[in-house]
Amino acid sequence: MTAAARIIINEVKSYHNFLKFMIGLVVLAVLASAVRFIFGLGSTTNMNDTYPWGLWISFDVVTAVPLAAGAFTLGAIVHCFHIKKLEPLVRPAIVTGFLGYSLVCIGLLLDLGQPHKGWHTLVYWNVHSPMFEVSMCVMAYTTVLFLEFLSPVCEKFGYHMPLRVLRWLEMPLVIAAASISTLHQSSLGTFFLIAVDKLHNLWYNPLLPLQFWMSAIFTGMSIIILEATMVHRYLGQPDESELLEVLTKILPWVLGAYLTVKIAAMAFLSHGPLFDRPVLLALFLVEVIVGVIMPMVMFMKESNREDNRMQLRGASMIIFGVVLNRFNVSMFGMIQADQVIYYPSIVESLVTIGIIAGHILFFVLLAKYFPIFEHHPETVDYSLPDHFHEVDGHEQAKGVEA
């Protein structure tokens, strides 16, 4: 017992200082959530009857879900549209997605008044509620991601039978992931369709769900770019900018389509004044120009698409834009002209910071202990450890070729 503990302590001691800092942030967040449960939502957060939803819903749920969209986007691109050379990016994306969704669930449970009754959504169905739809989808999708995530775990421990099952499940899981994600990414936008006279016209229009879905797609791709670049820079993995170029080629199209839908919906489908609130207008412009137009124009040029630094820059702008967009919709745009401004309390901020830190921390740790980067075309073929000698020639050929 003590020996095992000593091994763990020594292991943790050997971590990079950055990781230790992340561990510290996570511990702080755990303490902050304990404080929330002991003293109640009212006294520990700045939420009140005017602001029933604060930072936790705006970031931990509404923003974190599109940020975790990389797994389904890339899964569909690689497996359904058969761009097989992107395969090395899939596993890290799945890990990012799985961590993201698990943390969304944790964030949501902290925010619920009655987290112990969270299972009620499974029992008391209300199909008219976007929240019901989203919670069912998030639970289903977290399960899907967990199953996809099991592959590296099984490889690590050499469980070959489950690996065969998982391999057989691969395509159904990818398709389920994309369909379920389409539903809940868009339904997050449906949330705010009920806020008819509350959400400002710059964002309120009936196509909000479509916009949420489209922005989830390009955010997913940007997160993959960000994650692959960071992993290259700090975890010593090979430079993938050649593969990322495929994504940067797709990005301007998705961004362009999104921009068209957004502007058209705002121009033709919204009712009431658009430009009556200068602050909101400024937020809107920043979101659209920095988060959509600039990266779109940037990635239209081939030299930018290939350049590792420009890839990262563009992806970061897109991510910034989407975060701002989700905050605009779920918070800033909902503030009425005469309301006091909400800002998150220390406990709220600590928890959210801890969730982000936890994401980075667990990603690095998983990368450390599980084979999540080892799907490299040069070094590994994708087939299972073939103990039954049943892999036929076609699959073998595919693995070698890719």
Place this chain on the structure above:
Amino acid sequence: MSGNSKDFSKQRTFLIDTTKCTGCRGCQVACKQWNQLGAENTKFFSGEGYQNPPAMSEYTFTRIKFKDYQKNGQNEFAFYKEMCMHCNEPACASVCPVGAFVKTPEGPVVYNAGRCIGCRFCMIACPFGIPKYEWSKAFPLVKKCTGCYGRVKEGLQPACATTCPTAISYGSRSDMIAEAERRLKNRPKHYYPAIYGKEEAGGTSVIYLTHQPLDELGFKPVTTRPLPSYTWQALRLVPGIFLTMGGGLSLISWFNHRKERIKQEEAFKNSKVAPETAETKTREENQ
């Protein structure tokens, strides 16, 4: 939510004639007593005007708002009773993921605390800002006017309507609307020509008559379309989108895999090496 097919005319409805309200706030007291709501420590003039408590809360399901105005050079008060509107098609009931809100056939919209998970979507959705949260508690629930459902079911009137000496009438929705229209017709100069709640949010079980323009009294301008229809127009597409997406992606991937397979078979054919040999060869390599 197909609202048109449902008949709301028999549902119990409050007719609140604010021109007859004296501002005695007996309704506030009766509400607190019947619902056993705690007192709040408040200060006078801590809110917008004379009204006290300063805001609706987990302890206050209804309150009288005061509005000063000038009439013939004299200061006058107008009053407005703030309470749950008990919408015909309530937004709170439509957005609640566990169906904790129910529009009862009698009229009141009631809340089932046992089901509630505390997500506060109802508070976002309600166009009138009615559901309030127990912010003081570690595991809070939502609180709102019950329409005194327990009393109504037993044939009594709600506590506030029973207490009110002048302004609140309570009866079937069609009767109350007829009565409101009769009053508007008989004394057109006395009333602002609108019945708030007849059309608002698709019709509510609380309707108001006023002397002042509605917005001056603090009535929120609310869409006349039932709110659940705004989300339902997107949500009704969910099964279709799921099937299209799943089916479409399955087809696409089947097609692409087939293309790949054919390409490989062609390659085998062209390479003059018998497929069996190729297979055994790779297998050997693998081992």
